[in-house]
Amino acid sequence: MISSERAEELMQEGWKRADLHVHTTCSFDVLPVRELHPESLYEKSLDLGMDFVTFTDHNTVNAYELLGWDREKLVPGVEISIRDMKFAGHALHVNVFELDKEEFLELREIAKIEPDLKNFIGYLKRHRLPFMYNHPFWFEFHQKQNPCAVPELAKLFPVLEYNMNELKQKNEATIALAEKFRKGIAATSDTHTGQLGKVYTLAKGENFREFFRNIEKGKSYIVPEDLTREFLIEEMNIWIDLIFEKSQKNRDIKTFLTGIKSLDTMVRISRSALLSCSPKLNRTAMNLLYMISNTGIPASFYLYSEESLARKIGKKMEIEKKDKA
Structure with a gap:
């Protein structure tokens, strides 16, 4: 982790930066306003000096249908939900990058019709698509929490996400997993309101593939923020x-x-x-x-409920460790 001031120095030395989790109006949970349209956010990203621009809408690549798939600094991306209840026990959100429309449709079919996480990841590896485990300790409201499965799931991913919308305790747990299993870490805004680039990841790379590969290897820095009042x-x-x-x-x-x-x-x-x-x-x-x-x-009420939830997750994981011991 580094400060934004140190990040500016590194960028002068050729390091590249990107916010790898951004939503546009193509996501179901983003308001349909002009400021959040893919074109507006694309221009904003360029104005902020992002070296790679990606939009990861929920289970859709419509942003690229609107923008075009081949524009300056643009990296096609998507956030895909997969509910492998047998292996994972809960839904996971996975960011996938540098895919084309055909690959997206095939991945969506695996996620919807045959929700097998290992098969899904096998496809990503065969097609050499960069991918990331989003907010590992986040669980959908209507699903049973299964935090004890997260360490095993983290082993399957090259990069884990440090999410600005998560509590510091959850992000610290994610970093601990990344260190334990030698995984990369990417800091993202996961913004639904156009506040992209508030946090970001720095790495070297002449293209996105090299950039992401350096994140996988841990040859990167993050400029993070945590959820605060x-x-x-x-x-x-x-x-x-x-x-x-x-x-x-x-x-x-x-x-x-x-x-x-x-x-x-x-x-x-x-x-x-x-x-x-x-x-x-x-x-x-x-x-x-x-x-x-x-x-x-x-804000205080939300933080209190999230902190209570984080404590419950921590207790469940401690109990699981003792039972295995």
């Missing part, structure tokens, strides 16, 4: 702005659902007939939500 307040305020200001003229938002109750509730409020017809009332509702967000209470 201040970050959550900022993120919630961005969502409020996107929902009440940026998306007011976009009809598609009516059917938008993230699965996050608080965000979906805000969308429903903003789309109500009363607020839609009254700009003044809409502004009042928005300012009220800003006020609630800025108290830090929602």
Whole structure:
């Protein structure tokens, strides 16, 4: 881990940087607003000086259908969900890079019709596609947590993710796994609000393949951040702005659902007939939500629940270790 100041020095020496986990409007849980369209985020990435630009939307490569597959610094990517309940016991999210449309369709078929993780990874290796294990200690809300399986799963991946939206305890556990099994680490924003490049990974490489290979070998640096109260307040305020200001003229938002109750509730409020017809009332509702967000209470509550969850995961893993011993 290095500071952004040290990263700037390394970039002057030829090191390359990339944020390897970014979502656009092509993801189901990203608001359909202009600022989050693939074209807008592509231009933003170039403006930020990213050496490689990739978009990893949920189970879709539509961003590349919109942008084109061959543009300057663009690396086709996708985040694929695979539910191998027999081997893994829960759903995994895997980022895959440098794939084409045919490879994506074949991978999606494996993930949906034959959800066999080893077969899935076997395909990635045969096709020499770079891939990464996203947020290893994250579990879908409706599924049983299976943290004891994570170390065995981590062995199958060349790179593990240090995710800005995860607690420090979870990211530290991921780093411990990477050190134990000699895996690479990539720091990512996993942004759904256009805040790409807040964290990133540095490595050398004349092309993306060389860049990623150096990450696999541990010849890389990360500029990380962890989930904090201040970050959550900022993120919630961005969502409020996107929902009440940026998306007011976009009809598609009516059917938008993230699965996050608080965000979906805000969308429903903003789309109500009363607020839609009254700009003044809409502004009042928005300012009220800003006020609630800025108290830090929602952020503190979320952190408390996540920390409680992290402790439970830690206890489960300790019990598993004792049982094996």
